[in-house]
Amino acid sequence: MDTATAKPDAPLHILLLAPTDDMIASLQNVFAGSGRTVSFQRVVTADGLRVAVADKTWDIALYVPQLASLAAQTAIKLIDELGFDLPLIYVAGSDDERGTQRAIKAGACDVIDADRLERLIPAVTREIREARRRADHRAALEMLDESEARFRALASNLPGMLFQLRRDAEGNYRFLYVSEGCQKLFGFKQQELLANANRLFDAFDAEQRKSLEQALLKSAAGNVLLNWEGRTRGRIRHKWINLRSSPRWLDQGVIEWHGIATNISESKENEAALRSSRQQLAELSSHLEAVKEEERERISRDIHDELGSILVRLKIEIALLASKLPETAEKLRDKAFSIEGLLDQAMSTASRVARELRPGILKEFGLPAAIECQAEDFTQRFGIPCHVQCDGDTLEPDADTSLALFRIAQEALTNVAKHAHASRVFIRLQRERSNIMLEIRDNGYGISEADMQKPKSFGLRGIRERMLSLSGEFSISPAEHGGTRLILRVPERGDVLPGTEEKTQSDLF
Incomplete structure (x- = not known):
């Protein structure tokens, strides 16, 4: 038994070193009177001590210098060499002053006079308690060493x-x-x-x-x-x-x-590279939008100037042809009038397409008028009422902002016609402090989170890219009473909204 686990009332295991039979009997009587259960083992040689100590079940050792076969110094040294914290009490006669000094010098815990064995029980109890305290201290140190070793291993990795x-x-x-x-x-x-x-x-x-x-x-x-x-x-x-x-x-x-x-140097470098990549993508997107607008303007001009003039000449030629037909050629006259009607439709379609490709009204009368015109065209084409509320002449966004907001409104109305199944649309354009706010709301089926997260939702991505180029922000969500609500905010004079660039980039990518 390890002395660290021995209890005061537990059976004691005592190792007796070099006693005579009479002394063993005396010690048994002393412990019997204490009410403690005690087991003894006598050892009289160094080899016997080595075997006994290796068992490590002893609470204490009592050295009684009665047999010369095992000296006290030898016993104490051997116990230390075996690495066992076994307290040893030297039980000496009154005339053994020299042996007592040698035992104390060698490391005996205490010395008890053989003529006063009544002091043995308190001494044994005390030394066992001290041994237990030392064992607890060693265990705590070992745990601390293990904990520090684990911590150092963790810290080093x-x-x-x-x-x-x-x-x-x-x-x-x-x-x-x-x-x-x-x-x-x-x-x-x-x-x-x-x-x-x-x-x-x-x-x-x-x-x-x-x-x-x-x-x-x-x-x-x-x-x-x-x-x-x-x-x-x-x-x-x-x-x-x-x-x-x-x-x-x-x-x-x-x-x-x-x-x-x-x-975090690598992380910072990656952040810088990502910002640069986003900036390059934004610049590329702006360039592509500019190229598309130039191409739209060219096509619009060709439709208006060339196709429009051809259709006008055709209408004039058909009218002249119809006027020269004899009164008896009624079927031919009706056919000419029918062709003239188709030409009117073609001219109207060409005019609408040219206007959608490059709305001249946007340049001449500004964004509010262009959005109102777009709303009227939407109502005429699809039969869905579109109410517009604008601040009117108080809004003066620059050309890029006006064009971007017009294109977004155009795209939003197209989506309403294709997907929303709405019966009415509401558009609001107004100033909010130094920003321009455009709201487009319908009463259709609405948009779900899954729809907004679709990888091929290019309409939403186009809106994000336009907002990024304008340092603006937007939100799209279900409307309060059903349908979809799209809100855009952009600086009126190109001022960057606080925190907008990073937020918009994170939305885009």
């Missing part, structure tokens, strides 16, 4: 530096712990940072250092998580560092941060 930073009441900083990752992250050895916390702050330039100090003060003042990013000094290459840690207030104005510092 983390991509960064674990740290424990303390600030005293005077505002002085000191590292209590830094992991081995500090060498790779900052180029400092552990002892350098532990000896001087300013080495960390000196790794950043004056502006970055001030930012870090302010972040620490803010974290301490609000007792909130520290999450700071900064760029180190560097002749050739800078490093972006993220410090993330939780504060913990101690007594007397002392605070500690426990956290991790990581190298």
Whole structure:
């Protein structure tokens, strides 16, 4: 039995070293009077002691110097060599002063006079208790060592530096712990940072250092998580560092941060590359839109100038032909009138297509008039009432904004006609502070989240791209009483809405 687990009232296992039979009987009587259950084993040689101690079931050893075959010093040394914390009490005669001194010097826990064995029970109880305390202490140290070993193994495999930073009441900083990752992250050895916390702050330039100090003060003042990013000094290459840690207030104005510092340079480079890629895509999208508008304008001009004039000449020729037909050629006259009617339809269609491709009214009368005209055409073509509410002459967006909003309104009305099954549409165009707001709402089937997430929803993607080019924002959602509601907001004079660029890019990609 390990002495750490022995209880005061549990059976005692006592190893007797070098006693005579008479002394064994005396000891048995002493323990019998204490009411304790005791088992003894006598050992008289070093080999016998070695075998007995290897069992490690003993609570205590009593050395009685009655047989010369095993000296006390030899017994104590052997027990130590075997690595067993077995307390040993030296039971000596009153005239054995020299042996007592040698035993104490060798490491005996206590000395009991053989003529006063009544003191043995308290001494045994005390030494067993002390042995248990030592065993508990050793177990705690072993657990601590294991825990530290696991922590060091974990810290060495983390991509960064674990740290424990303390600030005293005077505002002085000191590292209590830094992991081995500090060498790779900052180029400092552990002892350098532990000896001087300013080495960390000196790794950043004056502006970055001030930012870090302010972040620490803010974290301490609000007792909130520290999450700071900064760029180190560097002749050739800078490093972006993220410090993330939780504060913990101690007594007397002392605070500690426990956290991790990581190298986020690659992440920052990826972010920059992504922003550049998005910017290039936005520029490409704007260029493609400009090319499409130029092509629309060319086609619109060709339809208006060339096809329109041809249709007009055809109508004139048909009218002249009809006027020269004899009165008796009634069927031919009716056919000519029918062809003239078809030409009127063709001219109307050509005019509408040219207007949709490049609405001249947008240039001449502005966005409100163009949207009202588009709404009238929509109602005439599809028989769906479209009510328009505009601020009128108070709206003066630039050409790009006007064209983009007109195209979006055009696309939205086309979608209503194709998919919404609506019986009415409402369009509102107005100024909101320094922004222009366009709202298009119908009472149709509405749009679901799944519809908005479809990979081939090119209409929505086109709206996103236009809003991105204008530094605007938009939302599409089910209307309050059924149907779909589309709201767009763009700066009237090209001013960027706060936070819009990143938000719109994240929506687009």
